Amino acid sequence: MHPILKSTGTLCLVAALAACSSMTTISSTSGQTRLALKNTTPTVPSTVKLKDTSFGNYEFKAIAPGHDPFFGILPLQFRGGRLALDILFFAPATMFNLRSVFPFYEIDAEQGVIRYKENQADAWMEYHPSAAESERARHYFGASAK
Numbered sequence: 001m002h003p004i005l006k007s008t009g010t011l012c013l014v015a016a017l018a019a020c021s022s023m024t025t026i027s028s029t030s031g032q033t034r035l036a037l038k039n040t041t042p043t044v045p046s047t048v049k050l051k052d053t054s055f056g057n058y059e060f061k062a063i064a065p066g067h068d069p070f071f072g073i074l075p076l077q078f079r080g081g082r083l084a085l086d087i088l089f090f091a092p093a094t095m096f097n098l099r100s101v102f103p104f105y106e107i108d109a110e111q112g113v114i115r116y117k118e119n120q121a122d123a124w125m126e127y128h129p130s131a132a133e134s135e136r137a138r139h140y141f142g143a144s145a146k
Helices: 003-018 080-089 091-095 131-140
Strands: 021-028 034-037 046-051 059-063 070-073 076-078 099-101 104-108 113-117 125-127
Touching (some): 070 131
Antiparallel strands (some): 076 099
């Protein structure tokens, strides 16, 4: 194989694999909130790398001292540009990378709300997990409903 083609192929593969995860910063309104997130338990505040997904979700459990545990699913953003590129260049990739985490989240376990935004200067958007999402997260973490 020609060295230039081999190098280009390797570079494209690395870029494709790197595009399958996103960095997010998770903070909390309470400095003592503990967070359990699907497959990880990041400290709050922290910046974590989470895999992109097309069909999965990120269930979470947030515990603020003196409050009931807050269960839910992180809101994810749809990546339409990736869909177009996947269709044009590698259709099976649509199974892995159409949704990703937002760059910024703020967990408010006391109010039962998740705030998220695309850019640091943006205003927070609020999300209240539905009862079904909360129950799904409870089940994931093995907790029973009250």
